[in-house]
Amino acid sequence: MGACLDLFGSFALLLAFVCAIYAMVAGILAIRTRKPLLVKSARQAGMAVCGLIWIAFGSLVYLFFSDSYWMAYVVEHSNRALPGFFKVAAVWSGQQGSLLFWSFILSIYVFSVLFVYRGKHPELMPYVGVVLAGVQLFFLMLNNFVASPFHVLGAPGPAGALRMASMPDGNGLNPLLQYHEMVVHPPMLYSGYTGFTIPFAFALAALLGRYPGEKWIHLTRRWTMIAWGFQSIGILMGAHWAYAVLGWGGYWGWDPVENASLMPWLTGTAFLHSVMMQEKRGMLRVWNIWLVFTTFLLCIFGTFLTRSGVVSSVHAFAQSSIGQWFMGFLIVVIAVCLVAFLKNRDYLRSDNQLDSMVSRESSFLFNNLILLVACIAVISGTLFPVLSEWVRGTKISVGPPFFNRVNIPIALFLLFLTGVGPLLAWRKTSTESLKRNFGWPLLGGFAAMIVAIAFGLRDFYVSLCLLLSVFVVLTIGSEFYRGARVIASRTGANLLSAVGQLTMRNTRRYGGYVVHFGIVLVFMGICGQVFNRDKQMEMPPGASMQLGPYTLVCQNFDSTPEPNADAPNYTAERATIEVDRDGKQEMMLYPERRLYASNQESGTMVAIYSTLKEDVYVVYAGRSNDTGQPVIHAYLNPLVKWIWLGGVFVILGTLLALLPNSQPVLVVRAATQPAASGAQPAVARITRPEGHD
Amino acid sequence: MTKPRRAYLAALIGIALLAAAIPLVVRAQQTDRAKRIGGKLMCMCGCGQVLTQCNHINCPFSGPMMKELDARIGSGDSDDLIIQAFVQEYGEAVLAEPPSKGFNRLAWYLPGFAFAMGLGIVVLAIRQWRSRRLSRAAAPAAPVSDELLERARKQADRETEES
Numbered sequence: 087m088g089a090c091l092d093l094f095g096s097f098a099l100l101l102a103f104v105c106a107i108y109a110m111v112a113g114i115l116a117i118r119t120r121k122p123l124l125v126k127s128a129r130q131a132g133m134a135v136c137g138l139i140w141i142a143f144g145s146l147v148y149l150f151f152s153d154s155y156w157m158a159y160v161v162e163h164s165n166r167a168l169p170g171f172f173k174v175a176a177v178w179s180g181q182q183g184s185l186l187f188w189s190f191i192l193s194i195y196v197f198s199v200l201f202v203y204r205g206k207h208p209e210l211m212p213y214v215g216v217v218l219a220g221v222q223l224f225f226l227m228l229n230n231f232v233a234s235p236f237h238v239l240g241a242p243g244p245a246g247a248l249r250m251a252s253m254p255d256g257n258g259l260n261p262l263l264q265y266h267e268m269v270v271h272p273p274m275l276y277s278g279y280t281g282f283t284i285p286f287a288f289a290l291a292a293l294l295g296r297y298p299g300e301k302w303i304h305l306t307r308r309w310t311m312i313a314w315g316f317q318s319i320g321i322l323m324g325a326h327w328a329y330a331v332l333g334w335g336g337y338w339g340w341d342p343v344e345n346a347s348l349m350p351w352l353t354g355t356a357f358l359h360s361v362m363m364q365e366k367r368g369m370l371r372v373w374n375i376w377l378v379f380t381t382f383l384l385c386i387f388g389t390f391l392t393r394s395g396v397v398s399s400v401h402a403f404a405q406s407s408i409g410q411w412f413m414g415f416l417i418v419v420i421a422v423c424l425v426a427f428l429k430n431r432d433y434l435r436s437d438n439q440l441d442s443m444v445s446r447e448s449s450f451l452f453n454n455l456i457l458l459v460a461c462i463a464v465i466s467g468t469l470f471p472v473l474s475e476w477v478r479g480t481k482i483s484v485g486p487p488f489f490n491r492v493n494i495p496i497a498l499f500l501l502f503l504t505g506v507g508p509l510l511a512w513r514k515t516s517t518e519s520l521k522r523n524f525g526w527p528l529l530g531g532f533a534a535m536i537v538a539i540a541f542g543l544r545d546f547y548v549s550l551c552l553l554l555s556v557f558v559v560l561t562i563g564s565e566f567y568r569g570a571r572v573i574a575s576r577t578g579a580n581l582l583s584a585v586g587q588l589t590m591r592n593t594r595r596y597g598g599y600v601v602h603f604g605i606v607l608v609f610m611g612i613c614g615q616v617f618n619r620d621k622q623m624e625m626p627p628g629a630s631m632q633l634g635p636y637t638l639v640c641q642n643f644d645s646t647p648e649p650n651a652d653a654p655n656y657t658a659e660r661a662t663i664e665v666d667r668d669g670k671q672e673m674m675l676y677p678e679r680r681l682y683a684s685n686q687e688s689g690t691m692v693a694i695y696s697t698l699k700e701d702v703y704v705v706y707a708g709r710s711n712d713t714g715q716p717v718i719h720a721y722l723n724p725l726v727k728w729i730w731l732g733g734v735f736v737i738l739g740t741l742l743a744l745l746p747n748s749q750p751v752l753v754v755r756a757a758t759q760p761a762a763s764g765a766q767p768a769v770a771r772i773t774r775p776e777g778h779d
Numbered sequence: 780m781t782k783p784r785r786a787y788l789a790a791l792i793g794i795a796l797l798a799a800a801i802p803l804v805v806r807a808q809q810t811d812r813a814k815r816i817g818g819k820l821m822c823m824c825g826c827g828q829v830l831t832q833c834n835h836i837n838c839p840f841s842g843p844m845m846k847e848l849d850a851r852i853g854s855g856d857s858d859d860l861i862i863q864a865f866v867q868e869y870g871e872a873v874l875a876e877p878p879s880k881g882f883n884r885l886a887w888y889l890p891g892f893a894f895a896m897g898l899g900i901v902v903l904a905i906r907q908w909r910s911r912r913l914s915r916a917a918a919p920a921a922p923v924s925d926e927l928l929e930r931a932r933k934q935a936d937r938e939t940e941e942s
Contacts, residue, residue, distance in 0.1 A: 334832045341827050440908035448905060455897040463890035470877065470886040478882055483821045485829055485875035492890050690834070705834065719834065 092157055095145030096236040099186075102138035103226040105131045106219050113216035117295075125212050132200050132215050135222055136193035143190040146235055150177050156252040159183060159235040165258040165684040167655045175268045176259045181393065181408065182235035184272070188389075189225045191273065192280040196222060199284055199309075210302065213291030221283050224415050232411055258655070258684030267327045275320030275347055279385045281313025282350060285357070286382035289375050293426045296433045303364055303374070308744055310361075310378075314354045315740035321347050322733035333690040333705040335620060335721040337729065340489040342397040345468045346388030349461055353381040356457040359450050359507075364436075366512060367447065371434040372427075373454070379423045384461075386416050396472060442514035449507035456500045463492045494547050498554060501609055504602050505558035508565065508595075527564060531557035548613045555606045562599045590748040597743025604735030607728045614700075614725025622707065624715040625661070634722045636702055637666040641674070643716050649683060656680040658691075661706045661716055665695050677706035677718070698731075700724040813848050816858055820844070820865055821875050829875050 112128035115121075146159075150173045154160050163176045163183065178187040196218045203211050229235075243249030262268075285306040292302035324344065329337035338344060357377040363369045391397055394409020427434075440447055467484045474482045509523040534556040535549050543549055570584035579587065589596040621633050625640040632638075642662040646653055663675040675693035682689070695702040703721040710717050814831050822833035824840040830848070833841040844865075851861045865873045877883035 332834070334828060334834045336832060339828055339832075438904070438908045439912040440905055441912055443905055443909070451901045451905065455894070455901050459890055459894045459897060462893040466886060466889045471872075473885075474877070474882065481870065481872045482877050482883065483872045483875060484877060484886060485821050485827070487819065487829070488876035488886070491876070492887075496890070496894075707834065 091145045092236045095142045098138045098142040099229050102135045103230050105135045106223040109219035117212045136197035139189050139193040158237045161253050161256045165256040172264050179263050182233040185228050185233050191276045210297045213295045214287045217287040217290050261682050261687050261689030265331050271323040278317025278320050282381050282385050284309040285378045289378040293430050317351045318736050333692045340486045342468050343392050345464050346391050350381045350384040352457050352461040356454045360454050369438045371436040444515045446510045446512045449510050453503045460496045501554040505561045527557045527560035530560045545616050548616050551613045558606050593745040594743045597739045600739030601736050604732040607732030611725045611728030617724045620721040622719040624710050625718040626715045633720050639664040656682045675704045677704045679706050701726045
């Protein structure tokens with residue numbers, strides 16, 4: 087069966103390509119002729135494209151699991167001894183497979199959109215279908231004609247004709263990718279990247295079709311949040327993978343691939359905030375459309391960066407000509423967006439009015455400004471080496487110190503706005519309200535900073551971050567408390583259940599607060615970096631190392647000379663390190679260095695003892711060239727767990743914000759005047775004090 | 780043992796301990812300095828990490844570069860001299876951040892320039908939108924049509940709805 091699956095897969099891809107052309111052409115004709123049958127036909131062709139991509143992707147997965155070593159892509163990225171779990175990761179570990187995986191995830195989104203909105207929004211959906219088919223068409227073109235994963239191995243046969251060849255085993259998967267998180271991280275990140283196609287398609291469709299009002303914003307809000315949520319998880323999981331696998335003691339190295347994932351996240355975050363201005367006040371129509379366009383373009387641009395070889399990165403795919411295709415697509419998309427905008431810009435005219443400088447609207451404007459500046463800083467830093475080489479002919483580096491120096495002040499300003507923004511009222515905030523909402527949180531922030539300084543904290547940025555973090559947490563806490571107190575006093579519920587009611591009544595707003603809380607934890611975790619310590623020494627069995635309050639004792643040092651049932655794919659050298667504190671054993675750690683037989687590549691497996699306060703991070707760095715003794719590099723990294731915990735809150739908050747609001751609770755209010763006989767008791771919605779959205 | 784002898788012996792032991800401790804302190808300071816300077820240099824293996832953070836197994840660059848750094852610190856070179864020596868050996872790409880001079884200034888100024896530009900635009904927009912609001916408010920009240928009233932109602936609903 088496997089022998090024909092390559093044909094099956096490539097045929098499915100080819101058919102998907104043809105169907106995508108049909109979906110696009112039929113969609114355009116449907117828009118022009120307004121024939122319902124054409125609309126339906128285009129939609130169904132779009133759905134068929136998705137089904138065919140699923141078949142092709144399923145075929146590739148099957149070829150990996152059936153060890154089909156007559157397939158070039160399978161040979162390059164898998165081998166027989168590779169555990170099944172990692173064979174999943176191997177499917178998207180190379181250029182061709184990852185592009186098919188991109189098409190696969192995009193097709194899930196596209197199918198969902200076409201299915202959910204079938205028969206609805208007849209003025210908008212044909213345009214959406216055309217845009218989605220256009221994007222799919224580009225990726226299917228790559229899948230079919232530029233980077234097909236279904237190439238078979240060939241060898242010269244009799245009379246010079248090519249015949250199919252087969253290898254006994256494959257080259258295996260890159261050791262760095264043989265980590266459980268690598269099975270989840272790429273799907274998350276790709277779901278983020280591809281997910282932004284949906285708001286892009288709706289925005290472009292609304293512009294092209296001059297779809298009235300803010301409906302497209304309402305329709306795409308959840309899709310944007312889903313994409314943003316996936317992108318956030320993907321970024322954090324990538325950081326965790328770098329921390330746990332690369333063994334340099336850090337989680338973010340401002341590598342171009344990391345930066346590529348951050349850029350659309352920043353503009354996507356800006357859009358999620360500024361979109362509220364359009365929903366509530368009908369403002370910033372032009373800005374929002376371009377934010378969505380930019381976010382999508384940055385997804386494509388990031389992919390171009392990582393696949394073209396324009397910038398060097400350890401994470402990037404091998405240099406190939408595929409970058410030209412992405413550049414071409416980028417130019418086409420920009421041209422389409424520009425033409426659509428210029429032709430229909432009058433449709434985006436909005437009556438922007440602002441009552442006061444101190445208002446929610448202003449805070450969103452500043453929030454957008456800061457997020458955009460952060461994005462520009464990341465882009466310029468990432469591309470500057472290329473620009474320098476191009477202009478001056480000199481190669482320079484723009485490393486982590488540059489990004490940290492430029493982005494830390496920006497990030498702190500953003501943290502400040504995270505605290506301020508949600509408590510400002512729409513239209514205008516009075517001085518009294520400012521005092522009421524910000525007085526205590528600000529005092530609390532200053533108190534925390536003073537205490538920290540008294541305990542020896544000397545770093546300016548960390549002190550400021552602590553002040554702002556406490557400020558933000560207190561503002562969030564006060565928001566929950568004040569809202570819950572009103573509900574509790576009116577319904578008699580206890581405060582905790584009132585918090586639940588409050589949250590479910592406005593999931594978007596309170597989900598947003600939970601996300602903000604998560605971001606604060608991430609910031610605090612990053613601050614811990616300033617206090618990192620590390621030590622490297624030769625540690626034969628019995629040797630010990632003092633690292634902060636911990637004593638690391640090398641108990642044993644062993645190796646597995648042959649692959650076995652536990653390690654079928656590699657041999658390993660492993661140290662057994664006892665972690666003691668105050669004379670008591672806390673944990674045993676087993677840092678490893680693995681040698682993968684199939685490709686003769688080696689990789690480290692870091693051992694981490696993680697607590698909320700700090701991580702003891704131990705790397706077996708190999709044997710000393712001089713003495714042959716094992717070398718252990720140990721790090722003491724404070725507060726790293728806060729980053730991952732923050733990520734959990736970001737995800738929980740996003741999920742919460744995706745839930746529909748519960749019905750507003752009507753509360754019986756004591757009537758001020760006696761009600762007429764038989765009349766209903768006076769009821770009122772709970773009114774929101776100033777400062778609430 | 781007489782008192783002066785005891786004092787002499789104690790002084791000798793003290794000096795010996797101090798002499799033993801000085802290299803340790805110097806070594807610790809050297810290591811800190813190496814970390815600080817190493818943090819300003821890139822590993823040239825292409826990993827994209829600063830010198831002190833490259834942990835590639837058998838990296839052909841980070842080990843020798845760190846040794847060279849230690850040797851230069853040991854010989855008493857100043858930070859600037861050490862960095863210059865590395866630039867001469869490996870080119871400008873060895874610097875972890877572009878020096879703020881010449882064309883490289885662009886990298887440093889661009890985010891600040893973007894911020895200043897953006898801030899200007901935001902402030903201008905806010906001022907313009909506020910003045911538009913104020914001029915509307917100052918205009919004599921025109922009779923309100925049903926259509927306008929309905930639009931205002933819808934806007935009020937939108938702005939006060941729970942979302």
